Amino acid sequence: MKITWKQIEPFVKSPDPKARVVLVYGPDSGLMRERAKSIGLTVVSDDTDPFNVAVLSAGQLAEDPARLSDEANAISMMGGGRLIRVEDAGDKLTVLIKSYLENPSDQNLVILEAGELGPRSSLRKACEAAKNAAALPCYVEDERDLSRLIRETLQEANLSIDPDAVIWLAGNLAGNRGRVRSELTKLITYKGAASSAITLEDAQNICGEAGVGSLDTLIYSTAGGHAKEA
Numbered sequence: 001m002k003i004t005w006k007q008i009e010p011f012v013k014s015p016d017p018k019a020r021v022v023l024v025y026g027p028d029s030g031l032m033r034e035r036a037k038s039i040g041l042t043v044v045s046d047d048t049d050p051f052n053v054a055v056l057s058a059g060q061l062a063e064d065p066a067r068l069s070d071e072a073n074a075i076s077m078m079g080g081g082r083l084i085r086v087e088d089a090g091d092k093l094t095v096l097i098k099s100y101l102e103n104p105s106d107q108n109l110v111i112l113e114a115g116e117l118g119p120r121s122s123l124r125k126a127c128e129a130a131k132n133a134a135a136l137p138c139y140v141e142d143e144r145d146l147s148r149l150i151r152e153t154l155q156e157a158n159l160s161i162d163p164d165a166v167i168w169l170a171g172n173l174a175g176n177r178g179r180v181r182s183e184l185t186k187l188i189t190y191k192g193a194a195s196s197a198i199t200l201e202d203a204q205n206i207c208g209e210a211g212v213g214s215l216d217t218l219i220y221s222t223a224g225g226h227a228k229e230a
Helices: 005-013 029-040 058-063 066-072 091-101 122-129 143-156 163-172 177-191 200-207 215-223
Strands: 021-025 053-057 083-087 109-113 133-137
Touching: 005 029, 005 133, 021 029, 021 091, 021 122, 029 083, 029 109, 029 177, 053 058, 053 066, 058 066, 058 083, 058 091, 066 083, 066 091, 091 109, 091 122, 122 133, 143 163, 143 177, 163 200, 177 200
Parallel strands: 021 109, 021 133, 053 083, 083 109
Antiparallel strands: none
């Protein structure tokens, strides 16, 4: 099944149970990994659990194709479903995935993590066409989407932010969701429990080019309760 733009967030929060293989792909590797992780956590409570999570590479499956079926059909020692993550997935796996989808596990989930796959990609087309698979794109977010993410993330940390700071952050952090999360974490650490809103100056000092070299200062200042010195 092909996941449209409007269906992405609902699917990530509550994947269609008919999809036994989910292909998460796109040029924004940070966003791809974040969405793959969120989907995986609907199956297992800890995606680092070695008993319930298997992490395979496309290279490993090329050398030993049977391993996908072995892992996907293994029974969890703790009960419930297992998660099988396949990193660096690409068109070389298409035949294997098609074969697996003929008789997939009805309890364990396979997530394929891939970079950008064009419309002609055989793996993408296979997952879009199959009724028991899904293809979920992760394109670079625009400034409007990033602005919403910035506000929501800071609100969860009980912090507010000035509008001009949001605009600056969204314009300068576009391209990788992982970097956005990292920079917001730095801002949250910097502000701590401060009641004042994050200003444009705060954002530029901590997340701008001038802020790249100020990480040590940030750590020492926040540890000592002197955020203004960062």
